[in-house]
Each structure stands twice: as C-alpha cells, then as structure tokens.
Amino acid sequence: MITDQLKRVLLRELNLEDFSFEAATTANQVPGWDSLSHVRVITAVETEFGVRFRPLEIVRLRTVGDLQEAVNRKLAK
Secondary structure: OOOHHHHHHHHHHOOOOOOOOOOOOOHHHOOOOOHHHHHHHHHHHHHHHOOOOOHHHHHHOOOHHHHHHHHHHHHHO
16 A cells, blocks of 8 residues: 555656556656656655665566555564
8 A cells, every 4th residue: 555645755856747646656657757757756754754765676676555654664673
C-alpha cells in the first residue's frame, strides 16, 4: 500500500494533480517521471521522511511499492 504521504511527495515532485499510484507502478508508467525527476523524487522522499538512501538501494528500486518498502524499512530502524 502506498501511503498518502508518499503519494503527495510524488505528485508534487512530478507536477501532477492526481495519479493512481499502485505498488506495481513503475516510473515509465508515470507522466513526467524521467531520470532527472527521479533524482528530485528520491531527494524529496529523503527530506520528507528524514531518511537517506545509499546508491545501491536507489538502483534496486523498481516500483513505487519498492520505494514505499524502502521508506518503511528506514523508518522502522
């Protein structure tokens, strides 16, 4: 499940008014989510949730659900 908080960050950083993010959603399915906006998304998620991702963690992110799980793991520590 994608939290409302993560959805708000994604919508803001991708300049979207609304989008139905699902756990299986990939970047190429989201309008405007390219390599440059990916950097902005990751930075904004780190700031919003007060977490830091290592480069290898970022490379392993394939879906929005992966991103949510990575945030959840960081917050559980």
